[in-house]
Amino acid sequence: MNEREFKRHAFKLLLAWLALLVLMLSSLGSAYLSLGVGNLIAGVAIATVKSSIVALLFMRLARSSATVRLVAVVGIATWLLLAGLSGVDYATRSRQPAAFQLPRQLPSLAPEQEPR
Amino acid sequence: MNANAAAREHPHDAGGREPPREIGQLGMWVFIASEILFFGGLFVAYVYGRSHWPNGFAQASRHTDVVLGTLNTGVLLTSSAVIALAVACAESPAFRRWTARLLWLTAALGVIFIVIKGMEYRKEWHEHLFPGPGFELDAGGAQLFFMLYFVMTALHALHLAIGIVGVSLFAWATGQAKSWAPPRRIDIMALYWHFVDVVWIFLYPLLYLVERHS
Numbered sequence: 001m002n003e004r005e006f007k008r009h010a011f012k013l014l015l016a017w018l019a020l021l022v023l024m025l026s027s028l029g030s031a032y033l034s035l036g037v038g039n040l041i042a043g044v045a046i047a048t049v050k051s052s053i054v055a056l057l058f059m060r061l062a063r064s065s066a067t068v069r070l071v072a073v074v075g076i077a078t079w080l081l082l083a084g085l086s087g088v089d090y091a092t093r094s095r096q097p098a099a100f101q102l103p104r105q106l107p108s109l110a111p112e113q114e115p116r
Numbered sequence: 117m118n119a120n121a122a123a124r125e126h127p128h129d130a131g132g133r134e135p136p137r138e139i140g141q142l143g144m145w146v147f148i149a150s151e152i153l154f155f156g157g158l159f160v161a162y163v164y165g166r167s168h169w170p171n172g173f174a175q176a177s178r179h180t181d182v183v184l185g186t187l188n189t190g191v192l193l194t195s196s197a198v199i200a201l202a203v204a205c206a207e208s209p210a211f212r213r214w215t216a217r218l219l220w221l222t223a224a225l226g227v228i229f230i231v232i233k234g235m236e237y238r239k240e241w242h243e244h245l246f247p248g249p250g251f252e253l254d255a256g257g258a259q260l261f262f263m264l265y266f267v268m269t270a271l272h273a274l275h276l277a278i279g280i281v282g283v284s285l286f287a288w289a290t291g292q293a294k295s296w297a298p299p300r301r302i303d304i305m306a307l308y309w310h311f312v313d314v315v316w317i318f319l320y321p322l323l324y325l326v327e328r329h330s
Binding site: 003 | 153207307311313
């Protein structure tokens with residue numbers, strides 16, 4: 001990296017850092033608005049944008065080789081697949097909580113020995 | 117067989133030459149992919165808890181310290197930007213002398229994060245928010261939220277602590293001009309640091325910002 005390239009890259013990093021801080025504050029601000037499910041969507045969407053900045057610019061995924069990018073995508077896709085399959089189970093299973101019971105000692109099932 | 121032909125047939129064993137830069141990056145990304153699945157399981161547990169006990173999760177999240185949480189997010193984002201700059205300096209002869217200092221700054225920001233996290237844990241312990249007998253909140257699921265909160269943030273802090281040790285080693289080695297700390301390895305260390313930052317980027321809204329408005 002020559003001096004001119006370095007300066008351009010450093011300027012990009014500065015802008016990315018400022019963008020990350022602005023996004024963090026907007027995430028914080030959105031949490032104080034009453035948006036219903038929109039609060040969750042805003043929080044996760046902003047986190048996704050922030051992670052994309054970190055992955056593409058800081059981790060240089062945008063300039064990495066196809067193999068490296070493939071590994072990153074496979075990691076995320078595998079997680080989404082496993083999370084989705086787990087969700088199929090948990091989202092369709094009805095929850096039937098049992099009443100809380102204090103633990104207690106049950107009588108032994110072994111035949112009692114005759115005292116000699 | 118001459119040396120060039122040998123290098124073509126065995127590109128990673130080419131007579132002590134540097135391996136292609138991509139090899140190390142690829143190795144770290146495979147590790148990060150496994151880490152995505154490692155933390156991913158906990159995020160699935162979180163989604164399950166929050167969708168089944170939304171009120172308990174909301175009540176519990178309002179008891180986390182949003183000021184310290186936001187401050188820590190800023191500290192970690194800044195540390196990521198600093199280590200990205202350190203990598204750029206390492207690759208640029210004119211600015212190489214800044215690399216070690218920026219790596220030390222990154223490690224210091226990591227230590228500040230862990231100190232702030234410790235202050236939070238201390239506060240939560242005194243407020244009886246640690247799951248177990250005498251837990252403060254009564255809503256169903258609140259205790260599950262704090263169990264996930266402590267497990268996820270502690271695992272994250274453990275990863276960060278490993279990162280601090282690694283970055284400090286590279287900072288020291290770069291200052292001493294050790295041969296085992298070339299720019300391409302600093303780049304790989306930085307990849308790990310950024311990943312730990314990305315985990316926190318998702319933990320922040322999910323743990324600190326649930327139903328803050330009510």
